[in-house]
Amino acid sequence: xxxxxxxxxxxxxGEIGNLDQYEARNVNPEMSFLEMLDVVNEDLVISxxxxxxxxxxxxxxxxxTCSQVINGIPxxxxxxTALCQxxxxxxxxxxxxxxxxxxxxxxPVIKDLIVDRSSLDRIIQAGGYISTHTGGxxxxxxxxxxxxxxxxxxxxAECIGCxxxxxxxxxxxxxxxxxxxxxxxxxxxxxxxxxxxxxxxTTEAMIKEGFGNCTNHYECQAACPKGIKVxxxxxxxxxxxxxxxxxRADAEPTSDVSxxx
Amino acid sequence: xxxxxxxxxxxxAQKWDKHCQKLKLVSPxxxxxxxxxxxxxxxxxxxxAATLGELxxxxxxxxxxxxxxxxxxxxAQGGINAAKNYPNDGDGIFRLFHDTIKGGDxxxxxxxxxxxxxxxxxxxxxxxxxxVPFARDYAGYLENRSFGGAQVSRTFYARGQTGQQLLxxxxxxxxxxxxxxxxxxxxxxxxxxxxxxxxxAKGITVRDMVTGEIQSYSADAVCLCTGGYSxxxxxxxxxxxxxxxxxxxxxxxxxxxxxxxxxxxxxTCIPVSGDYQSKLTLMSESLRNDGRVWVTRKKGDKRPPHxxxxxxxxxxxxxxxxxxxxxxxxxxxSRSAKExxxxxxxxxxxGYGVYLDFADAVKRLGENVIQQKYGNLFEMYERIxxxxxxxxxxxxxxxxxxxxxxxxxxxxxxxxIRGLFVLGEANFSDHxxxxxxASALMQGLADGYFIIPYTIADYLAQIQPGExxxxxxxxKKSREEIRVLIKRFLTINGKKTVNEFHRExxxxxxxxxxxxxxxxxxxxxxxxxxALRAEFWENVKVSGSISDLNQExxxxxxxxxxxxxxxxxxxxxxxxxxxCGGHFRVEYQMPDGEAxxxxxxxxxxxxxxxxxIDNEPDMHKEPLTFENIALSIRSYK
Numbered sequence: 001x002x003x004x005x006x007x008x009x010x011x012x013x014g015e016i017g018n019l020d021q022y023e024a025r026n027v028n029p030e031m032s033f034l035e036m037l038d039v040v041n042e043d044l045v046i047s048x049x050x051x052x053x054x055x056x057x058x059x060x061x062x063x064x065t066c067s068q069v070i071n072g073i074p075x076x077x078x079x080x081t082a083l084c085q086x087x088x089x090x091x092x093x094x095x096x097x098x099x100x101x102x103x104x105x106x107x108p109v110i111k112d113l114i115v116d117r118s119s120l121d122r123i124i125q126a127g128g129y130i131s132t133h134t135g136g137x138x139x140x141x142x143x144x145x146x147x148x149x150x151x152x153x154x155x156x157a158e159c160i161g162c163x164x165x166x167x168x169x170x171x172x173x174x175x176x177x178x179x180x181x182x183x184x185x186x187x188x189x190x191x192x193x194x195x196x197x198x199x200x201x202t203t204e205a206m207i208k209e210g211f212g213n214c215t216n217h218y219e220c221q222a223a224c225p226k227g228i229k230v231x232x233x234x235x236x237x238x239x240x241x242x243x244x245x246x247x248r249a250d251a252e253p254t255s256d257v258s259x260x261x
Numbered sequence: 262x263x264x265x266x267x268x269x270x271x272x273x274a275q276k277w278d279k280h281c282q283k284l285k286l287v288s289p290x291x292x293x294x295x296x297x298x299x300x301x302x303x304x305x306x307x308x309x310a311a312t313l314g315e316l317x318x319x320x321x322x323x324x325x326x327x328x329x330x331x332x333x334x335x336x337a338q339g340g341i342n343a344a345k346n347y348p349n350d351g352d353g354i355f356r357l358f359h360d361t362i363k364g365g366d367x368x369x370x371x372x373x374x375x376x377x378x379x380x381x382x383x384x385x386x387x388x389x390x391x392x393v394p395f396a397r398d399y400a401g402y403l404e405n406r407s408f409g410g411a412q413v414s415r416t417f418y419a420r421g422q423t424g425q426q427l428l429x430x431x432x433x434x435x436x437x438x439x440x441x442x443x444x445x446x447x448x449x450x451x452x453x454x455x456x457x458x459x460x461x462a463k464g465i466t467v468r469d470m471v472t473g474e475i476q477s478y479s480a481d482a483v484c485l486c487t488g489g490y491s492x493x494x495x496x497x498x499x500x501x502x503x504x505x506x507x508x509x510x511x512x513x514x515x516x517x518x519x520x521x522x523x524x525x526x527x528x529t530c531i532p533v534s535g536d537y538q539s540k541l542t543l544m545s546e547s548l549r550n551d552g553r554v555w556v557t558r559k560k561g562d563k564r565p566p567h568x569x570x571x572x573x574x575x576x577x578x579x580x581x582x583x584x585x586x587x588x589x590x591x592x593x594x595s596r597s598a599k600e601x602x603x604x605x606x607x608x609x610x611x612g613y614g615v616y617l618d619f620a621d622a623v624k625r626l627g628e629n630v631i632q633q634k635y636g637n638l639f640e641m642y643e644r645i646x647x648x649x650x651x652x653x654x655x656x657x658x659x660x661x662x663x664x665x666x667x668x669x670x671x672x673x674x675x676x677x678i679r680g681l682f683v684l685g686e687a688n689f690s691d692h693x694x695x696x697x698x699a700s701a702l703m704q705g706l707a708d709g710y711f712i713i714p715y716t717i718a719d720y721l722a723q724i725q726p727g728e729x730x731x732x733x734x735x736x737k738k739s740r741e742e743i744r745v746l747i748k749r750f751l752t753i754n755g756k757k758t759v760n761e762f763h764r765e766x767x768x769x770x771x772x773x774x775x776x777x778x779x780x781x782x783x784x785x786x787x788x789x790x791x792a793l794r795a796e797f798w799e800n801v802k803v804s805g806s807i808s809d810l811n812q813e814x815x816x817x818x819x820x821x822x823x824x825x826x827x828x829x830x831x832x833x834x835x836x837x838x839x840x841c842g843g844h845f846r847v848e849y850q851m852p853d854g855e856a857x858x859x860x861x862x863x864x865x866x867x868x869x870x871x872x873x874i875d876n877e878p879d880m881h882k883e884p885l886t887f888e889n890i891a892l893s894i895r896s897y898k
């Protein structure tokens with residue numbers, strides 16, 4: 001099949017970008033979307049033009065690197081599918097496809113379709129972990145966890161940190177991302193000790209990074225390649241209220257740092 | 262030169278403990294005076310950086326990805342082994358050790374493997390404490406399943422995303438240290454050179470992949486945790502960015518490369534569908550617990566699978582290996598698939614595929630149970646192929662997956678260059694000639710969490726912190742060399758893309774240095790690779806500029822190294838006149854087609870020393886001795 005692509009090209013951060021048109025010819029329906037772009041890029045290189053820069057790595061839907069908005073939908077039209085797992089059999093001959101980067105204040109464009117998502121890492125760095133030391137810990141079966149709780153924690157932990165939830169949200173909120181981490185650890189007994197501090201620190205970081213608020217559009221859940229549910233945002237809110245009610249004293253970031261020294 | 266692995270003496274079970282007691286320490290107050298570079302943030306790198314940072318060292322961590330949560334360890338699906346013996350089915354440290362040595366076809370060091378088996382139990386404890394949501398039963402205890410090459414259930418798992426969950430655990434620990442200020446992370450940074458001063462590793466040169474800037478970093482020790490080299494085959498299950506560059510450039514600076522010919526071809530991957538294909542997708546080995554592998558008995562039988570009656574199917578693994586059946590080790594399962602396809606009994610359009618059939622399991626357990634166990638894998642299969650594996654068998658074929666070879670290290674994980682430590686898949690140490698399933702995660706984390714913190718201290722205690730800084734002329738020289746190399750790529754301005762060269766190299770490697778190798782095919786590869794390399798340097802086209810984000814330039818550097826490294830692999834495979842594990846030489850096989858080792862002459866590690874691009878490398882041997890397991894013919898019948 002033959003396709004017309006309208007691709008966001010932007011030389012660098014802060015530069016003005018625009019949609020350039022490219023023709024993708026003889027596209028095989030068995031190709032993945034990124035393989036189709038590989039072929040377009042090879043033609044660009046041979047004809048002396050700069051290929052389209054885009055992030056990708058594992059190409060099996062787990063590393064969370066790929067990040068493109070296809071016809072207005074992060075990761076494209078297929079449900080629970082990262083872009084690298086989207087195949088061309090879902091398109092038809094003559095289609096026009098718009099390809100854009102994640103757009104959010106907290107994700108500045110680096111080049112073309114590549115954005116800077118380090119803001120998500122900083123949310124985790126703020127407190128999205130259990131402060132375990134290496135070594136000096138009890139036997140794995142000393143902590144019993146109900147199957148239900150372990151499964152629910154896993155549902156949240158499946159987040160691949162791609163940022164599609166942010167790209168899909170009209171407010172560019174990172175609420176689903178943050179909620180997935182908070183809920184994953186709050187479901188587990190090991191995560192209880194720091195639960196209040198964790199929810200405060202991570203949500204604080206989320207706001208500081210310039211992500212918006214949640215106004216219940218559910219676009220994040222629809223875009224999530226791992227199908228992470230907005231019910232985890234409700235869990236985040238409950239965790240937040242619990243922390244708020246007990247006072248913020250144990251939520252001061254300094255207590256964590258000084259504990260380490 | 263005969264290499265010394267420096268394995269401690271004494272009874273096997275006490276070696277590591279005794280060794281730890283003898284290793285020198287760095288006092289808590291002095292640790293912060295030492296800087297350690299960690300390259301790579303997969304399981305080995307992230308766990309090492311986090312642990313060393315927590316101990317109080319200054320850690321500089323580097324990765325080519327945009328985040329430390331994306332190393333390719335993340336893609337490991339099935340699980341992680343440990344000798345916990347929770348199911349009470351007869352497992353134990355010695356058995357895990359035994360299975361790993363045997364699975365590796367008696368080409369690994371006993372002392373290393375025993376240590377790995379011992380530490381496997383600590384890893385599970387560590388990961389649970391971090392909040393890794395392993396699968397549990399209704400009473401709240403951890404679940405286990407079985408994997409290839411073992412007759413016990415010792416594999417812990419988190420659905421089909423065990424690697425992801427373990428990596429997120431290590432990434433969390435790393436994030437905590439980044440916040441604490443002990444680790445400085447440099448994402449989107451690619452290591453392009455190792456800097457060696459007075460015979461010691463003292464730093465690296467990296468390219469900032471966003472600005473194109475070439476920078477050097479000095480340190481007291483360097484840990485390479487940069488993964489394997491399966492992408493030398495172009496099509497593999499590795500991530501697109503996975504490469505040999507860090508390890509290979511260290512090799513060019515004098516580090517020995519051990520057993521490069523030991524590559525693992527994973528038996529259950531989705532078959533190739535066309536020329537444009539960029540990578541191959543693995544379907545977890547755990548599927549072989551319930552799936553049955555078969556092809557038709559007749560050649561060229563193109564009927565759809567449901568029309569082929571039971572008696573016309575050949576369940577060849579169950580037929581050939583009745584006691585292990587579909588769970589025969591990876592090298593054996595892969596080679597058997599190749600054999601039946603070469604006989605013309607392969608399935609699918611290309612004839613290079615076999616069926617992995619769940620019909621019996623669905624009948625026995627119900628679709629629900631299968632969905633709970635493997636739901637995400639079935640979904641992934643459907644996304645890629647458009648086929649529903651609950652209704653029709655999966656089509657699978659072997660693909661390059663893991664590389665047992667790597668930089669040579671001693672028992673302390675230190676290379677022949679002092680101060681250069683190599684962890685995880687990047688080293689050669691623990692899997693011999695073939696790795697068993699669910700052992701890679703185990704090794705990466707054992708190296709990072711529990712071995713390197715002990716052994717690196719012993720080295721650091723013997724040197725002065727900061728004895729070399731970036732002002733040393735070696736750093737300037739390294740940066741200059743890298744700048745010249747990069748400029749050279751951009752000035753060739755030929756007619757073929759980097760991808761074209763990579764695909765061509767991949768074809769040469771797959772056909773001649775792949776699953777079945779012969780003296781003839783290897784000699785052919787040794788002709789073809791240098792010719793292709795020469796063409797690359799005359800005719801490659803790399804677009805863009807030096808001082809910019811330039812993905813073509815990144816690929817060019819990696820493919821240029823593969824074009825040299827492929828030759829080293831072929832040379833190693835040609836010298837190893839035996840078949841063992843993942844290295845199968847057609848001249849050396851038993852009457853029934855099994856691998857035939859030559860323990861008399863080849864029971865050693867071959868470590869290669871770089872002597873110039875157009876010169877043959879020197880080979881050094883490290884003899885392997887087996888004191889606790891008798892060298893025997895590996896049998897899974």
